[in-house]
Amino acid sequence: MPYMYLLECADGSYYVGSTWDIERRLAEHGAGEGAEYTRRRRPVRLVHVEEYERISDAFAREKQVQGWGRSKRIALIEGRIADLPGLSRTAGARATACRPAASLIDLAVIVRLR
Secondary structure, three states: OOEEEEEEOOOOOEEEEEEOOHHHHHHHHHOOOOOHHHHOOOOOEEEEEEEOOOHHHHHHHHHHHHOOOHHHHHHHHOOOHHHOHHHOHHHHHHHHHHOOOOOHHHHHHHHHHO
């Protein structure tokens, strides 16, 4: 079966790929025989996988997720599917355009809450 998968790399970044054989591909990444990106960022850890009927669907999903920002990828990994639409780059840009800029007082409150 074809798969789309996400790996977390040693530097905290994410790699998105697709394959016919997930076990073989994970072994390749682990041995440094996978993509150049993961070769320099080992060890890697599988954090998300989706199974598809057709490789074209897995590849299309790979390309879709590659276009996502970090926060949206993390929401997918954590299973927060309902959060995905609000994390799209265009939705964030629309929301920012509709909101007034935060004042320094607002920012200070946010920093203290963290």
